[in-house]
Amino acid sequence: MDPKITVLPANEQVDDLLAEIRARAERNERVLVTTLTKRMAEDLTEYYQQVGLRVRYLHSDVDTLDRVAIIRDLRLGKFDALIGINLLREGLDIPEVSLVAILDADKEGYLRSATSLIQTAGRAARNVNGEVIMYADHVTDSMAATIRETERRRELQAGYNREHGITPETIRSSIRELLQTIYERDYYTVEVEAPAEEAFASPAELAKRIGELEARMKEAARRLDFEQAAELRDRIKALRRRDLL
Numbered sequence: 001m002d003p004k005i006t007v008l009p010a011n012e013q014v015d016d017l018l019a020e021i022r023a024r025a026e027r028n029e030r031v032l033v034t035t036l037t038k039r040m041a042e043d044l045t046e047y048y049q050q051v052g053l054r055v056r057y058l059h060s061d062v063d064t065l066d067r068v069a070i071i072r073d074l075r076l077g078k079f080d081a082l083i084g085i086n087l088l089r090e091g092l093d094i095p096e097v098s099l100v101a102i103l104d105a106d107k108e109g110y111l112r113s114a115t116s117l118i119q120t121a122g123r124a125a126r127n128v129n130g131e132v133i134m135y136a137d138h139v140t141d142s143m144a145a146t147i148r149e150t151e152r153r154r155e156l157q158a159g160y161n162r163e164h165g166i167t168p169e170t171i172r173s174s175i176r177e178l179l180q181t182i183y184e185r186d187y188y189t190v191e192v193e194a195p196a197e198e199a200f201a202s203p204a205e206l207a208k209r210i211g212e213l214e215a216r217m218k219e220a221a222r223r224l225d226f227e228q229a230a231e232l233r234d235r236i237k238a239l240r241r242r243d244l245l
Contacts, residue, residue, distance in 0.1 A: 001125065001128075001130070001153075001154055001157045001158065001161075002121070002122065002125050002130075002150045002153040002154050002157065003100070003121060003122075003124040003125055003127075003130035003131050003150070004130070004131050004132070004154075005121060005131075005132045005133075005134060005146070005147050005150055005151075006131065006132070006133050006134070007105070007133075007134045007135075007136055007139060007143070007147075008133055008134070008135055008136075009135070009136075009137065010103070010104060010106065010135045010136050010137045011137070012135075013101075013103050013104075013135035014044065014047070016133075016135070017101050017103075017133075017135070018048065018051065020099060020101065020133065021048070021053055021055070021080055021081045021099075022053070024080065024081075024098055024099055025053075025054070025080040025081075027098070027129075028077065028096075029096060029097070029098035029099070029127065029129065030074055030075070030077075030080060030081065030082070030094060030096040030097045030098065030099075031080060031081040031082070031097065031098075031099045031100075031101060032082055032084070032094070032097050032099070032101070032123055033055075033081055033082070033083040033084070033100075033101045033103065034083075034084060034085065034100070034101070034102050034103065034111075034120055035083065035084070035085055035103050035104070036085065036103070036104050036107055036109075036111060036112075037085070038059060038085060040103070041057050041059065041083050041084060041085055042059075044057075044083055044103075045057040045083050048083075053080065053081065054078075054079035054080045054081070055079060055080065055081040055082070055083060056070060056073075056074075056079050056081075056082055056083070057082075057083045057084070058070055058071075058082055058083070058084045059085070060085070065217075065229060065233070070082070071094065074094065074096070075095075075096055077096075085111070093123065094123070094126070095126040095127060096127065097123060097124055097126070097127055097130075098124060098127040098129040098130055098131065099124060099130075099131050099132070099133065100120060100121060100123050100124040100130075100131075100132045100133075101132075101133050102117065102120060102121075102132065102133070102134045102135065103135050104135065104136070105134035105136040105140075105143055106134075106136035106137055106138050106139070106140050106143065108140055108142060112140070112142055112143075113142050114141075114142040114145040114146055114149075117134075117142055117143065117145075117146040118145075118146050118149055118150070120132075121146060121150060132150075134146075206239055206242065209239060210236055210239050210240065213232050213235055213236050213239070214232075214236060216232050217229050217232035217233055217236065220232060
């Protein structure tokens with residue numbers, strides 16, 4: 001079901017969220033936190049780490065493979081909360097997440113539009129204990145629209161469940177063990193024979209080929225096809241070494 005939404009005062013958001021993360025960690029659940037600025041995300045991460053919370057900051061500079069690894073570490077329980085900016089919307093489905101915390105939810109703008117808020121709130125929909133906390137000093141039109149839409153969905157879902165005798169449960173999806181993915185073991189090299197055309201390519205042709213392989217590597221990582229991503233990574237490394245000769 002879609003998660004319940006609670007609105008709490010923004011002036012208490014840092015300390016209140018700290019307690020919420022600790023409570024979720026005790027239940028072996030995860031938390032996603034979205035801030036408005038990179039500085040706030042960094043400062044919040046540093047503060048929470050100093051007081052003993054296991055949190056990480058996922059910023060836009062992290063490349064695709066590292067981003068996948070960070071998300072998988074969150075699912076595996078290597079840390080309890082992931083803090084980001086515009087990173088918690090469509091496509092980040094983590095069943096272990098029972099709380100999505102939206103800081104400064106009343107600051108109108110693209111990241112706090114009704115569309116963004118609805119998508120962000122939906123990241124907690126896969127967990128039976130899913131909840132969203134919006135920290136705000138007042139309820140904006142976007143917040144109100146998000147709350148209305150979420151309640152509408154919850155009523156429809158609850159009615160369907162009653163009619164069909166369904167008891168909501170956390171959606172389960174498998175997590176590949178870290179060492180089963182070759183790309184995460186940097187000391188392991190996938191043996192790849194370069195195509196003949198790469199062996200005689202000019203510097204310009206090599207640069208173009210590297211760009212093509214990087215795009216394919218990112219697409220493979222997006223599909224969670226880590227073996228192919230690792231193979232492509234090693235081909236890219238080999239081509240870059242040749243380019244330096």
